[in-house]
Amino acid sequence: MRLHRARCQRCPWKNRPQPEGPRKLRAGIHRTDRYSSFPGAAIGVSNSETLESKNYAIMSGRNGYNLAEEVDSRYARCEIWHFPTMEHSRNHVLSYEMGNPRANRRCQVTGIHGEPALFVANFLPLEQQPDQAVYEYRVEFDPPVESRTIRYQLLDQCHIQEDFGSAFVFNGTAVYVASSTELEGMYIARHPNTNEEINIRLHSLTRLSQNHPQAIICYSIVMKSCMDMIGLKRVGKSHHDDQEKIELKECHIELWPGFEIAIKQCENRLMLCIENRFRVIRTQSVWDIMSYEYERMRQNPKRFHVKMDEMLVGATVCTRYNNKMYRVTSINYEMSPASTFTLLDGSVTTLKEYFENNYNLTVTQLEQPVIICEWKTKQVDCLPCVVYLLPELCFPTGLTDAMRQNFRFMKEFSHHTVMSPEKRRRRTENLLRRIRNNDECRILLLKWGIELTERLVSFHSWELEPEKLIGIHPQGYFGKRADMGRVMHYNGCFRGMHLENWVVVFCNTAMAQDMACQFIEAVKDFGKSMRIAVNHPLLQTCNDTTTSSYHSAVVEAMERMPTLRGRQERGHNRNFISIVRKIVLQMNCKMGGAPWKMNIPVKNAIFIGCYHYCDPMLHGRTDACVSTTDQDYTKFYCQTRSHENSNEPGANLEALRQYFVNNDRTLPEKIFLYCDGVDEEQFSSIKEQGVSLVQQACREAITSSGLKPACHRMKLAIIIVTKNINVRIFKCGADYTFTNPSPGTVVNSTITRPEKNEFYLVPSHVGLGTAKPVCYTVIYDDTGLSPDDHHRLAFKLCHLYYNWQGTVRVPALCQYAFKLASMMSQSVHGEVNKELRGKLFFL
CATH class of the missing domain: 2.170.260.10 (paz domain)
Structure with missing residues (x-):
């Protein structure tokens, strides 16, 4: 159903005389493919067109979500109202309700594969009082005042505090109140430092319901105000307690423990996400460091x-x-x-x-x-x-290279910053206890209609079954806790390459020669157990251990070796065998080998990992794409491209031609594109531009291969992979004890957002610290795979990274793309050589 303009005969209600007050124009179920944002747009209507009047709003029931982003929901419940003036609109709460985009295509919560278990996330459910609205006012200062602290002092000085009560929040440009008292007008105040007269004008903007996206931002500001009330200081986006700071005097460093909080709209209710943070602050100012280095440089x-x-x-x-962070x-x-x-x-x-x-x-x-x-x-x-x-007035943050090389310092640093799930739980509960016991916080939350629940949210989800890896034997093997290092050498290599021409470079000393001989013998022994033929290498010596000597030796032997490792050990190394194992596997992978493969049921498909890397030299973006080119998904094709537009994941799909050559002149039936390094603000633009670019590349590949476009159609799925998130998932024991979840833990309910088709996956085992899940957002999918299939597929792809004897946090293709983009952007500043595109040369 489509909403037409006023002249359309199917909408005669638009030609009728308009009453003086607000009236409902239309209500019902509207088929929708895209959403636009208010004002001046029809939301929840297919191919929405701009309405002639700007005084239209969308009214609905209980839950409101951010409709500024595109979603895959097919139907939405909406009511269209017309307001003769914006004064009428202010008397109506602005809200809307959207259908869950995953309601008709999500698998059951327990999952088809795996074992169910009880989990807890770092989300606290919020209880809301009904019929509570939020009012927004824009604040203008004349003359302008840049300091946020001075602005807040001006508002407090002109007695607005008495009108607002304690239920107001100021974010620097706008005031949000929970009171219906009219506050619009002009106020006069004096600058606290210069005594200059400042005119302050408040403009009434709108009235929001509790679940409106802007109201959710208000609630987040309220919670951050509570963090200020209990004595925490804002540093960047997080709050830190300088009273509990940890001093590491050896390196002139302070560790400020703190939290980063945000209120999010989850499946059924609003929840408060609480993540533990540490801020590294140097006690020496930049000027102190400059003075020291100036004397040091004579x-x-x-x-x-x-x-x-x-x-x-x-x-x-x-x-x-001002507790802000700046990049120099x-x-x-x-x-x-x-x-x-x-x-x-x-x-x-x-x-x-x-x-x-x-x-x-x-x-x-x-x-x-x-x-x-x-x-x-x-x-x-x-x-x-x-x-x-x-x-x-500036203080450096973070760790220097010298600090990271200091073993004693890093051990002490990790002791304070690496937290177990139980330690995170205790710190979070202590924060909530401080907020509940603070009278100011209780009054503020009460006036805003918010109440904190007692415990973090718990829910039932499931753990996927361990994946079987296939080496030289078809029966395969399992790695305990997704770790294949201990059992891999007993099962051989799935595809081993003959190591014929290779070089070992070492210093011309007796100790280095002895280590080189031990290394060569260990490589041959491990290659034999892995079914990899290893010839005796060419020995290349250098005069000393300087960089220039090694460089000269490498240049002499470069034409005869595919890969190189130079290493000198002093004394006995207990990890010698492990080092040899990793070097042999890396050389094998660089030559086109594969230590194992996965049994992936999806056939005639191509998997592509894309990473968007910011190139400081080119002042733009570098896209790196790594794709599979065979039916075992163990051969890869690599390519890069530098451009200004970062929303083009389909621009580097030349791998379709390579797939056509490697698979008996056939094209894939399905394309799975995993994009990493993408901000959430780019999701909609990637969906718009990425889908069209991939489909265009598919049409060109079909035409160039001589196939008929009508007979061959490639299906597409685009999945955004997000690593840097504040979500933490814990496995809950019988006595409410928290542990890290097992590899393969999947969560696609309770803490997920209703307007997105997303799920969380924990692919790796974490023994020290806390496991970090990865968020997968399916923004486009016409492959017909169920959500449960997407969960298992993502977990399988995390096993295919051959530079690590275990699973990685993201699909292996994304990790390959990240390594490739980093090398090409930081060192080469160009595209990949065509002769190397079929090899994992960058490992």
């Missing part, structure tokens, strides 16, 4: 500038006066605190005066340079934002 400006570029450019610094772009040694710049109001001020007026800070080092931080805005055709920072 006051040589040229060497000092080079050293500072190596240490600071690209690093992240923290400014404690460059250092300007010609600027100083006395340098001037123009404010938004057109006035000119110095950096020293700016920090004194806005943050009440005194700058003491007047000869220090200025740190410049730039980043691109999301708006098109806008200049990059530039921020000037003073080294005296």
Whole structure:
């Protein structure tokens, strides 16, 4: 059903005289393929067209979801209302209800394959009071005030606090209240530092229901205000407790424990996601480091500038006066605190005066340079934002290379930061206890109609069965806890390559020669157990252990060897056999071999892993694609492409021609495209552009192969793989004890989002710390596979990464693409050589 414009005869209600008040125009079930956002758009209508009046809104029942994104739901319940003026619209709660896109095509919660179990996630269900609305006001300051702290002080000064009560939240540009009292108007306040008169105007925007997407953002801001009330400090997106900081004096470091929280719309209700975080703050300021390095470089400006570029450019610094994080772009040694710049109001001020007026800070080092931080805005055709920072007021974050090489320091560092599931549970429960016991938090949550439940959400899900790997014997074998290293050498190699021409490079010393002989014998023994023929290598010596000597030796032997490993051990190494095993497998894979294969029931298909990598040299994006080219899914084809548009996963699908050559001049029936390194904001654009690009590549491949397009159609599935998420899943014991889930744990209910077809998968065993699930979002699928098939397929693909004797977090093709994109972007800055595209040369 399609919504037509006013002249359409099928919609006579649009030509009738309009009453003065709001009225319902139409209600019912509308078939929908795409959704648009209010105002001025028809939501829940196929091929929605812009309505002639902007005073239209979508009204519905209990649950509201973000309709600005495309979903796969086929039907939605909606009511279309018309408001003569926006004053009428403010008296109606803006909400909407959407059908679950997975309701008709999701398998049962217990799953078909695997064992059911009880799990707990780091989500806390929220109880909401009915008939509670949220009101939004836009705040304008004249003249503009840049400091968020000063803005908040101005609002508090002009007695708006008494009108709002405690049920208001200010995010820097807007005020959200839970009271229906009209607050629109002009207010006058005085700047707390300069005593300048500031005019503050509040503009009423809209009234939102509890489950409206904007209201959910308001609730997240409320919860972050509760974090402020209990004494936590905001640093970036997370809150940290500086009172419980851990000092590592050896490296001048402080560890600030904290949390990152967000309220999300899950399957049935709103939930609070709580993730533990640690912030590494250096106790030395950037100016202290500069002063030390300047003396260390014997006051040589040229060497000092080079050293500072190596240490600071690209690093992240923290400014404690506003607890924000900035990435350093460059250092300007010609600027100083006395340098001037123009404010938004057109006035000119110095950096020293700016920090004194806005943050009440005194700058003491007047000869220090200025740190410049730039980043691109999301708006098109806008200049990059530039921020000037003073080294005296900045503190580096993170660990340096020297710290990572310090074994004692890293052991102590991991002792504090690597947390078991039980430790995470205790810290989370302690946070919730602090919020519940705080009177201000209780009053604030009560006025916003929110109540925290007692326990984290628990649910039943299932663990997939262990996957069987096939080596030289067809009966296959299983790896305990998805670890194949201990049993792999007993079962041989699925496809071993004859190691004929290879070189071992070592230093010309007695100890190095002895180690080289031991290494060669171990390689031959392990190759024999893996059914890999190994010839005696060419021995290449170098004079010493310097990089230049090894480089000269490599250049001499490069034409005769497919791969190279140079390593020198001092004394006995207990991991010698493990090192030899990994080197042999890596050489075998680089030459086209495969240590094992998986029994994947999907036939006549091609699997593609795509990774979007940001290339700092080309100032754009590099797409790397790795695809399978055989029916065993153990041969791969690699390619890269650099471009500005990062939403083109189908632009590198030349592998279809390689598949056509390797499979008796036939094309695949199904294409599975797994995309990694993609932001959530790009999902809709990838669906729009990616599907059309892949389908265009399929049509070109069919035409070039001489097949008839009407007789051959390739089905497509596009799955987005997201690793960096805040979701944590724990297996719950009988006495409410948390442990890490087993490999193959799948969750596709309770904590998933209703507007997306997604599931979480834990593919690997984690012995130290907490397991991190990976989110899979199916944005397009016409292959006919059930969700249960997608779960098993993703788990199987995590076993095919040959550079690790176990499972990896993402499908192996995505991991291959990541390795390829990293190498080509950081070192080559170009595309893959055509002669190497059929080999995993980048391992």
